[in-house]
Amino acid sequence: MKHLNIDGQCFYNMVVNASNSLEENKEYVNSLNVFPVPDGDTGTNMSMTFKTAVSEIQGMKDKPVGEIVKKLSKGALMGARGNSGVILSQIFRGIAKSLEQKEYVNCKEFADSLMEGSKSAYKAVMRPTEGTILTIIRAAAESAVKCQSDDITVMLGEVCEYTKSVLNKTPEMLPVLKKAKVVDAGGMGLLIIFQGMYEVIKNNMESVEINCVKKTEISSVVQNLGEQDIKFGYCTEFFINVENAQIDDFKHKIQAIGDSMVVVNDEDMVKVHIHTNDPGQVLSEAIKLGELSKIKIDNMRQQHRNVLNIHSEASLGKETNQEDENKNIELKKYAFVSVAMGEGIKNIFEDLGVDYVIEGGQTMNPSTQDILECINKINSENVLVFPNNKNIIMAANQAAELSSKNVRVVGTKTIPQGITAITSFNEELDLDENVKVMEESIAKVITGSVTYAVRDTEIEGKVIKEGDILGLVEGKIQETGNDMFETCDKVISKMMKDDSELITVFYGKDCEKQKIEGFLNKLEEKYKDIDVQFYDGNQPLYYFIVSVE
Numbered sequence: 001m002k003h004l005n006i007d008g009q010c011f012y013n014m015v016v017n018a019s020n021s022l023e024e025n026k027e028y029v030n031s032l033n034v035f036p037v038p039d040g041d042t043g044t045n046m047s048m049t050f051k052t053a054v055s056e057i058q059g060m061k062d063k064p065v066g067e068i069v070k071k072l073s074k075g076a077l078m079g080a081r082g083n084s085g086v087i088l089s090q091i092f093r094g095i096a097k098s099l100e101q102k103e104y105v106n107c108k109e110f111a112d113s114l115m116e117g118s119k120s121a122y123k124a125v126m127r128p129t130e131g132t133i134l135t136i137i138r139a140a141a142e143s144a145v146k147c148q149s150d151d152i153t154v155m156l157g158e159v160c161e162y163t164k165s166v167l168n169k170t171p172e173m174l175p176v177l178k179k180a181k182v183v184d185a186g187g188m189g190l191l192i193i194f195q196g197m198y199e200v201i202k203n204n205m206e207s208v209e210i211n212c213v214k215k216t217e218i219s220s221v222v223q224n225l226g227e228q229d230i231k232f233g234y235c236t237e238f239f240i241n242v243e244n245a246q247i248d249d250f251k252h253k254i255q256a257i258g259d260s261m262v263v264v265n266d267e268d269m270v271k272v273h274i275h276t277n278d279p280g281q282v283l284s285e286a287i288k289l290g291e292l293s294k295i296k297i298d299n300m301r302q303q304h305r306n307v308l309n310i311h312s313e314a315s316l317g318k319e320t321n322q323e324d325e326n327k328n329i330e331l332k333k334y335a336f337v338s339v340a341m342g343e344g345i346k347n348i349f350e351d352l353g354v355d356y357v358i359e360g361g362q363t364m365n366p367s368t369q370d371i372l373e374c375i376n377k378i379n380s381e382n383v384l385v386f387p388n389n390k391n392i393i394m395a396a397n398q399a400a401e402l403s404s405k406n407v408r409v410v411g412t413k414t415i416p417q418g419i420t421a422i423t424s425f426n427e428e429l430d431l432d433e434n435v436k437v438m439e440e441s442i443a444k445v446i447t448g449s450v451t452y453a454v455r456d457t458e459i460e461g462k463v464i465k466e467g468d469i470l471g472l473v474e475g476k477i478q479e480t481g482n483d484m485f486e487t488c489d490k491v492i493s494k495m496m497k498d499d500s501e502l503i504t505v506f507y508g509k510d511c512e513k514q515k516i517e518g519f520l521n522k523l524e525e526k527y528k529d530i531d532v533q534f535y536d537g538n539q540p541l542y543y544f545i546v547s548v549e
Helices: 008-024 026-031 042-055 065-079 082-098 107-124 133-146 152-167 175-180 185-203 215-223 248-255 279-286 300-308 313-327 343-351 368-377 393-402 415-423 431-442 484-495 513-526
Strands: 234-241 258-265 270-276 291-299 332-340 356-359 380-386 406-409 446-452 457-459 462-464 469-473 476-481 502-507 531-536 544-548
Touching: 008 026, 008 042, 008 065, 008 185, 026 042, 026 185, 042 065, 042 082, 042 185, 065 082, 065 368, 065 393, 082 107, 082 133, 082 185, 082 393, 107 133, 107 152, 133 152, 133 185, 152 185, 175 457, 234 279, 248 270, 248 279, 270 279, 279 291, 332 343, 332 368, 332 415, 343 356, 343 415, 343 531, 356 368, 368 380, 368 393, 380 393, 380 415, 380 431, 393 406, 406 431, 415 431, 415 446, 415 502, 415 544, 446 484, 462 476, 469 484, 476 484, 484 513, 484 544, 502 513, 513 531
Parallel strands: 332 356, 332 380, 380 406, 502 531
Antiparallel strands: 234 270, 234 291, 258 270, 446 469, 446 544, 457 462, 469 476, 502 544
């Protein structure tokens, strides 16, 4: 069947099917990550990003294409996880911009939107690298624009075919892919999305259901949340219908009476989300800007009690006391948000004064929304964010841009860098001075780690077998072996410099604990003039995380 145009329902089915397909194939995409370490998460990040985006358009199949893709783009922006997820969100941001206010979309308009998506993605990356997801979106856009047919089915078929051929050439563009004998993981994820969209229009699929999060997954999170943790009890959402609103003053006023604030300003509308104890005050400030619509206020404490079947009067009393307590919280000058994995490492950050530690890192990158919500929970003039992972920095920067607060992301790429950064903080310095001091401090930190190989490969001249113990220095594989302690010893030796003064070792939950004390004694004997510190990080996947300063 020929498709000269696609309407909202067809587009809805296309992106939902694409999301489902990516979810089904995420482990395959994960397996394409170049490094053989057990934190290949490109497929997981892309799938979770896109699933969040699609959940935002649930029930919108009868809406115009432009309205659907606009909401889809916002969902991807807030749900973006990892670099691949952030780039994917930027692709759909460009597509949404191009299809704005379109009820139907023809072949040329669809092709032009892919080109806008490509441009948006390239702009988001400071140093674009060919052979990655960027190359694939550009190839898709160029193929779509060159298509001679006015049939969208034909065009998408050509896009998938050409994009696949370019993806197969990515090992020639990036030597690291060629050595690992894989194509680019992010590019494969994007191809799966296009194939999922093409499948719908090719087979005239009239209805596609969203694969939602299971209720059991949600309730396990709720059970770990105490009612005392709900500081602001009413989730308040609404729209302000107003053109080109000046919202800075409005955001400043409502920020003082709530948290988890997200205020998104489009040309003719302001979307507001905030957790507060006084929805009436928020609405009173909002109505000064314009007409309100789609007002939704949920009592989160009541929802929590309903889930857990708690209806006691004691819980109601605690709610009131918590409200009174929140009103007395003073605005701090500085606050800190850090990402970490492992109970021991989390405790270290909290002991150093970090306000919120987001559980994440390798294998589980927090989303833009996760980071933004933590930023907005803090009653502080300035917020410093420590990603502690190179794959989280883009999402952290995106969260900082979306926040109404004064947020600075310190580009920490490892746990030791994050700890050094927070310990170098000086309350007496202003924000810019502190960031400068932190950046200078982390530049002096050398980070190593010890983990295991999840597959056979050849990388950086080393033949690696599945199960080998891997020793990395600054993210590069330097040692392979079959003993975690010997490998760690060799890694530390490679990290040492003439002026080194401190060795810090965080041992993980899979480390052989009975051998730890002996290993500590060995290092202290070997490096008599250097301070050696051991901490139980309890981190997964990595037997050791090590720093030398």
